[in-house]
Amino acid sequence: MQVTETLNEGLKRGYTMKLSAKELDDKVMDKLKEAQPDVEMKGFRKGKVPLPLLKKQFGERVMGEAMQEAVDGAMSQHFEEKGERPAAEPAVKMVNEDWKPGDDVEVEMTYEALPDIPEVDLSKVKAEKLVVKAGDAEVDEALQNLASSAQDFKDRKKGTKAKDGDQVTIDFVGRVDGEAFEGGSAEDYPLTLGSNSFIPGFEEQLVGVKVDEEKVVKVSFPEEYQAPHLAGKDAEFTCTVKAVKEPVAAEIDDALAEKFGAESLDALKEQIAERLEAEYAGAARAVMKRGILDQLDGLVSFELPPSMVEAEANQIAHQLWHEENPDVEGHDHPEIEPTDEHKTLAERRVRLGLLLADLGQKAEVQVTDQEMTQAVMEQARQYPGQEREFFEFVQKNPQMRQQLRAPIFEDKVIDHIASEAKITEKEVSKDKLEKEVEKLED
Template sequence: MQVTETLNEGLKRGYKMILSATDLDAKVNEKLKEAQPEIEIKGFRKGKVPLPLLKKQFGQRVLGEAMQEAVDGAMSKHFEEKGERPAFEPDVKMANQDWKEGDDVEIELSYEALPEVPEVDLKSVTLERLVARADDAAVDEALKNLAESAQDFKDRKAGTKAKDGDQVVIDFVGKVDGEAFEGGSAEDYPLVLGSNSFIPGFESQLVGVKAGEEKAVTVTFPDEYQAEHLAGKEAVFDCTVKAVRQPVAAEITDELAQKYGAEDLAALKTQIAERLEQEYAGAARAILKRNLLDKLDEMVSFDLPPTMVETEAKQIAHQLWHEENPDVHGHDHPEIEVTDEHTRLAERRVRLGLLLADLGQKAKVEVSDAEMTQAVMTQARQYPGHEREFFEFVQKNPQMRQQLRAPIFEDKVIDYVVELATVSEKEISKDDLEKAIEAMSDE
């Protein structure tokens, strides 16, 4: 196939490819000869059908296949000889739309090539890893929060009105049209007001009640209520308030520790300290990664595929618009303008993405099946009760698998770079670590 370059500007490429009618006919004949031994037509023994007859009967069908194979082969040879890879699927179209059998086939090929990424001296990179320790004050603060979340309740003074957050102990009987219904009654039921664990409107009517008081609570079951015979119906619950209790933090004792699976309070404190230091290490890694990417971005400069930058800029603009307009969940909104800032961020992301991909490829970084399985399982937990459907969706969706693989691959490349870089450690307080995270988020 004859190939002529028509465009070479930056990373944009264009070529005209001509497949002569003679070569196409030869390829059709070749394919028919390959199939000839297996073809059987009435009047001829298997494998003995004359080529002209095969061509008359099957030529049109084979013609399209031969043309596609010729173009695919020419493209593969072209990319191999040029040593280029397209940033996106190449645009391939027939130039002579009025083509008829016996004409040469003229193909126009255009694409944006992936750039050649320059070498980076990773050993020259210097980084600082922040280290924060979980001191006694941080452990005590976390322990206090834990005790508050594991709150108990104690009786309020007689005659005290119940408030939101209080626990009321009630007996109740629910009735629809004056008749008690199954499952609508209970005794000594501990209900936390404001927990929204009962039918909408139920708890708010008990705010202000006192121990010993009787209260008729009228509510309407939601139209989509799980019990169809109650859906949309009005019900009256006759309630007797037996106690009003206020929330109090659980006492910080060995008993509290045992509720959380620790042997005693000392063991719980050790667990908390370890968890806090894991959190600090995660925050410190995020800062280290950001600083590393900043340094790498300063160290390299190369041409970027325009369409790749444009696509990324549109995605950034779209994402930021939705963050600023959280009430809009769909995509039925005005066209979002891409600003210079969006483009600048897109250029950074594309440049770093191509650099990390190149570094990972050269270092032979791989994402294992076990790592992918763990990523899928982690994501599946966001869809309780539908884990199997999510697994099947991922298996059938290459794009989703790539979305799950990309951050794992990136983190492994970051680890590889950090191993080669010169890294020093600096101990800081938890407060200073939080300030560093906030400063990074504000940039």
């Protein structure tokens, strides 16, 4: 196939590829000869169907396959000889749209080439790795939060009115049209007011009740209630209040530790310290990563594929618009034009993305099957009861696999860079780390 360059401006490339009618016909005949031994046709023994008859019967379909293979082969050879990689799928179209059998085939191919990435001396990269220790104050604060989440209730002084957040113990009987209904009665039921665990409007009417008081609660079952025979019906619940209790934080002791699966309070404190330091380490890594990326961004400069920058700027603008307009869930909104700020951020992302990909390739960074499986499992947890369907979806969706693979690859490249760079550890307070994390959103 004859290839002629038509465009070479910056990273933009254009070529015409011409396949003569004879070359195409030769390819068709080669494919027919290859298939001939397996062809059966009425009136002929297997493998003995004449080529002219095969061409008449299958030539048009085989010609399309031969044409596609010729174009694909020419493109592969072109990229191998040029040593180039396209930034996106090349645009390919027929030049002679009125083509008919017997004509030469002329195809136009255009694309943007990925730029040559300059070598980077990673030893020039400097970044800080912040270290935060989980001290007694941090562990005690976490313990207090655990105690609050594991709250108990204690009886209020007799005669005290129930408040929102209190727990009331009640006997109740529910009636619809004056008749008690199945599942509408209970004894010694502990109900936390404000928990929204009962029918809408039920708990609010119990605020202010006292021990030994009888209260008739009037509510309407929702139209979409799970029991069809009650859906939309008005109901009355006769409630007898047997206890009013106020919430109190659980005692910080071995009993609290056992509630959270620890053998003792000291063991729980150790677990909390380990968890806190793991959280601090994750936050510190994010800060270090930003420092590394900022350094790299200042060390390299190369031409960027315009289409990649444009696509990234549009995505940034679209995402930020939806964050500012959370009520609009779909895409039925005015066209969103990227600003200069969006374009500048897009250029940084594209530049660093291409650089990290190049560094990872040169360092032979690989994402293992085990790492991919772990990533899929973590995502699948977001769809309880549908894990299997999610796994099957990922297996059939290359784009989804790439979305899961990309952050793993990037993190491993950052690890590689950190191993070559000059990283200094600096012990700081929790507050200092939090301030540095807040800066990441700027």
